Amino acid sequence: MTDQSSQPENFEQLLRSTTGELIEKIEQGELVDAVNLLQQINDARNKNLYLEVGRLTRALHDAIRDFHLDTSAVVGAEDEFSDISDAADRLNYVINLTQDAANTTMDKVDECMPLASDLGDEARSLREEWARLKRREMKPEEFRDLYKRMDTFLESTEQKTTRLSSNFSEITLAQGYQDLTGQVVKKVIVLVHEVEDSLVDLVKMASQVDKITGIRHENAQQKTEVVDDSPTPEGPAINAEKRGIEVVSGQDEVDDLLSSLGF
């Protein structure tokens, strides 16, 4: 966009050099010449305007294309998904994948809990019996019973620990979503940056339109804060310090804050 800026500058030069002459002509009463000069300025402005409008239209078109918008509804082409709707799909995929992983993990943990507590309970009861044996308080038939229980316990320990190990591996495998979601989220981040760049280009273009057409905006109405006693929820605070939001750093601060309010 560097060479195109020469046009408005030319116009500014012309405006500057002609204005003096114009005042002179008016002071000398040569109104016809003055009107001709005004006409020259106007022609230059119009020509400049047409050129700029053409250039901006092209640039606008490019910028909109870079937005990756879904224009199929407008232009009727349905063969391609826009990057934006694709990004939404990708993020939904992240939600699904993390939810599946959380559910698999909790399923496996739910399965492991009773296995672990069964093993513990049986071991505790056997240890009590074993202590009686060591203290020689056990009758021969009780010992035969313990002998059998020990056998069953060892066998069930083997089975249960095998199941525990296999569940632990599955829990580990379920964390594989981190890699997949990471890749997807990174792609979406790239897209967001591209859209941001396109937006900045649009803002620049808008300011050029204002410049060449001489439009002045009334001070844009200040955004008024909506008065509402319900604070808008915004999820986990990310980059709170940078955004100047006062957040608590953890449960202890919540407790301190609440107790300062008389809780």
Added chain:
Amino acid sequence: MNKDMKILIVDDFATMRRIVKNLLRDLGFNNTHEADDGLTAIPMLNTGNFDFVVTDWNMPGMTGFDLLKHIRADPELKDLPILMVTAESKREQIIAAAQAGVNGYIVKPFTAAVLKEKIEKIFERL
């Protein structure tokens, strides 16, 4: 504290409801029910004779904060103890929840110990 009390867990994420449900079960509370936002919770509360509500804040439909205000404004429900379990950690939000009459406030991520402590504290004071 009555371990058979009827508890409503309100959260839009099924995973979070399950985590809270499991933690409550580990604490001995088995009579738990679930709703996925304030709008689903209200009819359940109206007819369900619940003793305790554990709610998230940020939910589509009706937020936990609006649910809190609704419960406090309803003559039938106004004394129902409410524990908020949420990722919302702005100071002004915590103050707003306290002023609206929440009984406890836990920020996510949280631990089983914190949940236990807050529930015990709430029922000590009732």
